[in-house]
Amino acid sequence: MITLLKNAKLYDPAHQKNGVKEDIYIRNGHIIAKPSNTEKINKTIDLNGKVVMAGAIDMHSHIGGGKVNIARMMLPEYQEALRYSEPEAHICGPHCAHHATPSTIATGMRYIEMGYTAAFEPAVLAINARQAHLEMGDTPMIDKGGYTMLGNDDYFLRLLSEKADQKTINDYVAWTINATQAIGVKVVNPGGISAFKFNQRRLDLDENNAHYQISPRQILQSLSRAVHDIGIAKPLHVHCNNLGAAGNFQTTLDTMGASDGIPMHLTHIQFHSYAAEGDKKFSSAAAQIAEALNKNKHITADVGQILFGQTVTASGDNMMQHLNTKYANPKKSVIMDIECDAGCGVVPFKYRDENYVNALQWAIGLEIFLSVEDPWRIFITTDHPNGAPFTCYPHLIRLLMDKPFRDEAFAKLNLDAQAMSNLTSLEREYSLYDIATMTRAGAAKLIGLGDRGHLGVGAAADITVYTEQDDKEAMFSKPSYVFKDGELVVKDGEIIKVVWGKTHTAKPAYDQNIEKGLKDYFDKYHTIQLDNFKISNDEIAQDGRNQVINHTK
Amino acid sequence: MQKSIDSNFIKTTCPSCGLLCDDILIGTFPDTIENACQKGIAFFTQKKSPITPSIAGKPATLTQAIAHTIDILKTAKNPIFAGLSTDLAGFRAVFHTAQQFKAPMMHMNAQSTWRNTKVLQSTGWQTTTLMEVKNRADVIVCIGTDVISHNPRFFERNVWNKQALFTDPQARDVIYLGGENLETSAGVSPSGKKPMVLPCKTESLPKITAALRALIQNKPLNATTIAGIAVKDLKIIAERLKQANYAVLIWVAKDLNFAHAELTIQNITESVVALNTKSRAMGLALGGSDGDTTVNYAHTWLSALAPGEQDVNQHDAMVWINSFSPEKPMPTTASPTIVIGNSNLQFTTPPAVFIPIATPGLDCSGTLFRVDSSIVLPLKQTRESTLPTLAEVMTQLDALLT
Secondary structure: OEEEEEEEEEEEHHHOEEEEEEEEEEEOOEEEOOOOOOOOOOEEEEOOOOEEEEOEEEOOOOOOOHHHHHHHHHOOOHHHHOOOOOOOHHHHOOOOOOOOOOOHHHHHHHHHHOOEEEEEEEEEEHHHHHHHHHHHHOOOOOEEEEEEEOOOOHHHHHHHHOOOOHHHHHHHHHHHHHHHOOOEEEEEOOOHHHHHHOOOOOOOOOOOOOOOOOOHHHHHHHHHHHHHHOOOOOOEEEEOOOOOOOOOHHHHHHHHOOOOOOOEEEOOHHHHOEEOOOOOOOEEOHHHHHHHHHHOOOEEEEOOOOOOEEEEEEEOOHHHHHHHHHHOOOOOEEEEEEOOOEEEEEEEEEEOOOOHHHHHHHHHHHHHHHHOOOHHHEEOOOOOOOOOOHHHHHHHHHHHHOHHHHHHHHOOOOHHHHHOOOHHHOOOOOOHHHHHHHHHHHHHHHHOOOOOOOOOOOOEOOEEEEOOOOOHHHHHHOOOEEEEOOEEEEEOOEEOOOOOOEEEEOOOOOOOOHHHHHHHHHHHHOOOOHHHHOOOHHHHOOOOOOEEEEOOO | OOOOOOOOEEEEOOOOOOOOOOOEEEEOOOOEEEOOOHHHHHHHOOOOOOOOOEEOOEEOOHHHHHHHHHHHHHHOOOEEEEEEEOOHHHHHHHHHHHHHOOOOEEEOOHHHHHHHHHHHHHOEEEEOOHHHHHHHOOEEEEEOOOOOOOOOOHHHHHOOOOOOOOOOHHHOEEEEEOEOOOOOHHHOOOOOOOOEEEOEOHHHHHHHHHHHHHHHOOOOOOOOEEOOEEHHHHHHHHHHHHHOOOEEEEEEHHHOOOOOHHHHHHHHHHHHHHHOOOOOEEEEEEOOOOOHHHHHHHHHHHHOOOOOOOOHHHOOEEEEEEOOOOOOOOOOOOOOEEEEEOOOOOOOOOOOEEEEOOOEOOOEOEEEEOOOOOOEEEEOOOOOOOOOOHHHHHHHHHHHHO
16 A cells, blocks of 8 residues: 655755655555555645645653643633633734643644644653553554653662762663653753752752752763663753743753763753843843853753743642742642652743733743754744643744744733843744754654654655645644654544554663662652552553554664 | 463552552462451452343343443433443543543542542642652641541551651651541551540531631631630641641541531641741642542543532433442432442342443452552452453443444
8 A cells, every 4th residue: 555645845854855846655654765666556645746744743742641630630711711812812823722731632633733743741750650651642643752750759869869870870760761661861950859848949050959968960960971871862851940030041051061061952941041130130041042052062952932821831840830839820739749759830820921021931932943043953842831832833833934923923012021132133034944853853853763753765654744825823733634654644634533643762771780779769668569660561552552662772 | 351360479459548559469379468458358358249231130141231221321311420430441431432422420439529629720739649758747637537547558658667768757746636536546656656636526627727727827816725626736736837847738538528628628738838938848638449539630631621520310311330349339310320330239229230340450450540649550450250341341332332
């Protein structure tokens, strides 16, 4: 069974194809070379020059796990939100649903309708990994994967404070990735979530966790080294200390230097790019951050753009989220300490364009996007749902690609915020090739998905076909066709077939002896058996759904 | 489905309360159970009833029973799926089937879990999990509950543990505030340190918790006693909570069985919020069983809404699902009732349909959420069984529907 997509206009940065017209052949879920003339083509779709990209990959989106589900449970009013006409709707456009807490079913459906074929949950608490996989398992249409959270778990902090050698750390990190079926490692407010349990309220990069007497810098050095040493493609995913605090950009700049040149990914960097200038002691440090990103080639980042409207912030960073509870809108929040492993904070937010801080946050995100030179090292995210629901991506893409549209939105912002931003002086408009780099080729390369994010022979046939339009928001909202593993699943923006996607993991090798110390620790201090911490492939891949793919070579 | 158990013992997880103790050893030669509490022993030793499906009390094949179930549900205008005592796989399957009939769903514990959900949806809360209690808590306050009536091994496993990472378990202060006829002996430390016990009538808990909250928030309180408890004792508790390195305030929603209990829970959770402005404290809702946490969570991620309370009498047919607890009563309704559940279920009047199914953790494997959320544990099959699982019954039902 061969499907031919004829007259495709390819945007495939992995193969430097920038709008070239080609045909694509699909067989058994993969892209194949042009078959011999004797082979039968079963189905031909003439794309007539439509824009073709690989399926988009969201490298950071909170789609599964405890805090997302708490957000759903806490906010029944969001289910009504679709019917509200938000005052900010003028700036968000008709395609932004303002739906911050979709069900797992809706999550998969909304992603595939936009041409996204994979999303990665960036904050899988190791102890909560089974729930994260259960929720992702109930998310249809797209591929899934997760980054396991380390660096605030007491086992790791004990190892580090006892000056365990790097090999032991490496074995523990590799063991945890295997046990939790992850593809990467994330650290959230390194050491800070633990410090909050000891009643510390802030933790700077070189400040010690009071109990363990170790600093976030040491944690970053140890974990980034471990991720590198055990051969995980995805660089350590870093949510810096001091999330959301005015003046935090210096921590972010210093963090870039904390890994001695080993690759790190700084996530939702917009929330970490704030200076404290001006009357309101809150200002943009986007220029400094972008300059540092341009200079530090070992650092990648995603933006975590905010967009106006109602959303909910769900973070592992309970230390900083506890400070944010006073801004909750509606006024309710959940803060949790979790199992000597991690924590979480769920705080609803309503970002308003007439609010000085919110307006500037919006501008800061865009300033970073437009000032970072290399689209292979910067990624489109809203940190769903923290900055905005992922359904706002087409709107965000238009803001990046369309300067008049951007300027028009800017003109509606809080005037004091306008005065503090250089956004209108940034002339850059992203091209389709740039967008394909950020949302496809770059994301796949970053995570280490060899057969995704590109359209070369051998790639999985996750393919999105758009009809080129001047209104880029309309164009990216409703692809003409989406293929998932070679199957046509979306036509004219409507789902025509339900599929279940795959689960992407890494399975790095480790010394089995690491379990000796772990067994002793579990027996003494844990509340569950060591064996029950580990998640098997069979638990994830059930009924032919969510097949576990191992990306470790 | 049939599977023989041939190893000498199985280490498994007990689903008989929300704690999900996963250190249970079940020996097969000879029959022994280690580490389980009385609830757990009763669960694992329940008898196997060689029972077949029935229609109005008369034996039927599974296919006939399912076909009759479909007839009833298709005739009904507004059926409900209730009970929902099952594990994750069972609930996922029931959810799918209920969707096809546009039927609402309600867990048998909805009345008590909904008290917690109302607080979550109104103000939220600040809570912790068992391992934090085990390793950090130096002050533990049980409010209106002795906990062990619901979670018999709570103190054994999480309070009087031999070692802890950050505190001396023996030195913990245990306080029982409010409640009647509590069994407080579990709060005595192994070295004999006695808990502080301040009982009151259950219906006085709103007053007592409001007073404690006021004291923690440094608000003036012009009374010397409240509901029989001296304010000076409440002040001692408030002060101890403020001085704690890590205080834990525990409640069990089922024990707060009075109107607007959510306001009492909110007094507890807002006390925690007030404490956390300066020191560290956390709330912890315990109790839980029959897969209630699992059903609440899975319903939420599958539908984006937490399940609420329903009146079964507002529905013209009921599917009652009860895998775990044959002793738990079924609500009476005049409408036709389909019972899908444990083979030991007894009926005074036979239901329209009865389909015996496998019990997760006994007749089949399974997955459950622990009561403190976050932790999800596998259940193992611990005896031979030929009973179908709930998911298998639902799959057959779905197949006949289309």
